[in-house]
Amino acid sequence: MTTFALTRTDHPTSADERAAIVAKPVFGANFTDHMALATWAVGQGWHSREIVARRPFELHPGAATFHYGQEIFEGLKAFRQPDGGVALFRPDKNAARFASSARRLAMAPVDEADFVAAVTELVDLDRDWVPSPEGEQSLYVRPFEIASETLIGVRAAKEYTFCVIATPVGPYYPDPVTLWATPNYTRAAEGGTGAAKCGGNYAASLAAADEAAEHGCGQVIWLDGAEHRWVEECGTMNIMFVTAAGELVTPALTGTILDGVTRDSLLTLAPEHGLRPVERRIAIDEVFDGVGSGAITEVLACGTAAVVTPIVGFAAPGVNGSDRRFTVGDGTPGTISQAIRAHLLDIQYGRAEDRHGWLRRV
Ligand SMILES: Cc1ncc(COP(=O)(O)O)c(C=O)c1O
Numbered sequence: 001m002t003t004f005a006l007t008r009t010d011h012p013t014s015a016d017e018r019a020a021i022v023a024k025p026v027f028g029a030n031f032t033d034h035m036a037l038a039t040w041a042v043g044q045g046w047h048s049r050e051i052v053a054r055r056p057f058e059l060h061p062g063a064a065t066f067h068y069g070q071e072i073f074e075g076l077k078a079f080r081q082p083d084g085g086v087a088l089f090r091p092d093k094n095a096a097r098f099a100s101s102a103r104r105l106a107m108a109p110v111d112e113a114d115f116v117a118a119v120t121e122l123v124d125l126d127r128d129w130v131p132s133p134e135g136e137q138s139l140y141v142r143p144f145e146i147a148s149e150t151l152i153g154v155r156a157a158k159e160y161t162f163c164v165i166a167t168p169v170g171p172y173y174p175d176p177v178t179l180w181a182t183p184n185y186t187r188a189a190e191g192g193t194g195a196a197k198c199g200g201n202y203a204a205s206l207a208a209a210d211e212a213a214e215h216g217c218g219q220v221i222w223l224d225g226a227e228h229r230w231v232e233e234c235g236t237m238n239i240m241f242v243t244a245a246g247e248l249v250t251p252a253l254t255g256t257i258l259d260g261v262t263r264d265s266l267l268t269l270a271p272e273h274g275l276r277p278v279e280r281r282i283a284i285d286e287v288f289d290g291v292g293s294g295a296i297t298e299v300l301a302c303g304t305a306a307v308v309t310p311i312v313g314f315a316a317p318g319v320n321g322s323d324r325r326f327t328v329g330d331g332t333p334g335t336i337s338q339a340i341r342a343h344l345l346d347i348q349y350g351r352a353e354d355r356h357g358w359l360r361r362v
Contacts, residue, residue, distance in 0.1 A: 009053035032126035070147035180212035189225030194256035237301035298334030308341035
């Protein structure tokens, strides 16, 4: 029994073209043949659940999402398994976060079972688009929801569209990353939308990302909005610190940080790598001092797209317009970061035992 009524595309991508795309996927460049859709309206709830040929949306230019930014999204991956099957990684976590994002943006939450059904049924149908594990390839699944009511006037919309699309991908950050501690921008403030995965958070981060690039860094390390002192996360990843005392330290979830699925997974795996997981506040000066003194031995950032990305350095504003620069360890990826990264990938690709029941076969 499927939840989403299926109408197959009548113009599928040819097997040759698909094979060429899947053999060497470029992150987010190509999409599978189908998409899942559902609509919500006041008085009707969610209805018209269907999987159809992927096609452009037709929306009135007055649709609320264009004007007031009611938009949320998720990102999760499907992995090719050793027996040729396909598995999703912890889709229930994304379903729960999607509902929580919806509530923060005053949108209609998608029932968590419907979210998982939409993702599973789409990936099942388009399973030939799931690449082989070589080169850390996978199928990235992008569920999202928009306010589709035509509405000029600020209030919560009375009509929403839920959609799931999927794109075969390779690595997001092929190389280790250096982070810029921007003095000019904050990502989130208490009471804001930092814990929600909404498009507006990302739009607001782009100027800071440009600033990071101007300072020779690949990403921003976000500090809290009130004191500009406490470490929060990175552009599209949570951040973690391996200490000489054998801890895996990550900023506690205070409502301004995204509750990452990868973050939770690494905290769970930490003891298997001899690390004690610690969630607490950590000041940026403690980070800079710690990488200098060796109290912090490794820094890593983690997220679905980026997996585990070694952070090899930081830059921050210094005196007279020059930057202060900090190198983590010897400036190359640390051994624990690499081991925990390999462990996570081994679970995701079905090469290591899934002791925590994280994989969901499609
Ligand atoms: C701002 C931000 N923080 C953290 C993460 C990591 O979350 P997850 O591990 O669920 O992908 C992401 C990616 O989704 C993100 O965009």
